[in-house]
Amino acid sequence: MADQKTNHDTRERILDVAELLFMANGYEGTSMRVITTGAEVNLAAVNYHFGSKEALLCEVFRRRLSWLNRERLHALDLLEAEAAGAPLKPSQILEAFFGTLLRIGEDSSLGGMTFLRLLGRTLTQPAEFIRTFFASEYAEVIERYKQALFSALPDVPKAELVWRLHFMLGAMSYAIAGTDVLRVLTGCELGDWAGEGAADSVDDRALARRLAQRLMPFLLGGLRAPLPSALQSLTSSPASPSEGDTEPQTPNHLQEKQP
Amino acid sequence: MADQKTNHDTRERILDVAELLFMANGYEGTSMRVITTGAEVNLAAVNYHFGSKEALLCEVFRRRLSWLNRERLHALDLLEAEAAGAPLKPSQILEAFFGTLLRIGEDSSLGGMTFLRLLGRTLTQPAEFIRTFFASEYAEVIERYKQALFSALPDVPKAELVWRLHFMLGAMSYAIAGTDVLRVLTGCELGDWAGEGAADSVDDRALARRLAQRLMPFLLGGLRAPLPSALQSLTSSPASPSEGDTEPQTPNHLQEKQP
DNA sequence: GTCTATATGTGGATAGAC
């Protein structure tokens, strides 16, 4: 498709600038003029190379997501090959899914924190073309990991696992995207997550590492939390269904199975 | 300020329609013309009553958030009065913070799921005026609840608690906002979370209840998860710091204290 | 492939009559 050197450079430069500006100002808040100016290409270049602004956004994502999701599938393949039929540990599954993503944040050649923030911010956008794009882009990975979770925690209702996967995705997306709420939260001592005024050079790689380190235990804790009382319906008395969590011990069927 | 009946009705109608459309199409994806047409008022009415489109969005939120955050502060006041100086249980704090929010979803006179979805989708938006608006609107509540968490879990590093509060906010926002990702996730048996084609009348109140019921245990599990290994640095050997979670027992200092 | 010029649409905001 693209065979000339200049052509390739132009495409990549547009994608790089678009990625950055979409992250900083949002899709609708970023005009093609700003993008082409920033990339030092002509205004018409975007339409020539990508066809439209919508297609440009999709390409910004496809460039990173195809790698990410291939990597995720590969990681799961390896785990399942090792396990040889035995169910995986939840922590392994989460590591393969979220760890792979978070590693992007440490590698600017994969998009770095800029791409991760863009991803987090875009996942909740209501525009139809974005949603259908993500739907098709993620379908296979989600299905595979869903099944892996089902196998890993066979005693937990599947619907419950789907919800929890959803919660985990949310915690991750938001943790990455929400520089701002976090700034409100802090107002205090948070190491060197120092806003983004003079920052962004404040070592995104260190931030990505710390984020991964803190996020993974949280996700695992949420995934393996006791089931909501209404779903237990076995051991607990139906007395006060909304406030019976004084000593939330993890039940047996939520413990990982050791291979 | 507003003293005539028609005036009041006009304002409220604009706010109602704007809330719905901002939720469905996003802020930048919703023109004032669509809003005023939907509300059956004149195009100039928005600028007359609110001053600008930005101010309109802020007013849409202020109408709901002032109630919500007042309620949250009140709930915390009650808990602290009951406890009489003793630290609260984490589950109580989460119930006061997230339970109060989720109850909005069950009451359409408080905005219902429409407002919750709008809130979730807007929290990650990069536009500056929105972020500063939320920052000031949330500052007091966040500060109070942060301190409550610090007191409830005094042995957990404060920075860690701030991160986890952030993760919890994310899981919640995203769970509410992400009708779409969830649709991808499911493709299957999720009770009656049936897209939004013919739905929205599919009993938002039931959805809100189920969401709360499933979300709260997840959040509590995440909040009380074992600390990341690099922060423990006491009992565990520093051998393999990233993969030492075969049996994630909750350490003592993460257990709730009983009053 | 790149660039200029432009077509065509839409946005938010406002002045001024009623």
Added chain:
DNA sequence: GTCTATCCACATATAGAC
């Protein structure tokens, strides 16, 4: 308070010369 008419900035996209 409401409404009409309009201003003006800016968006995406494309036609056609180079």
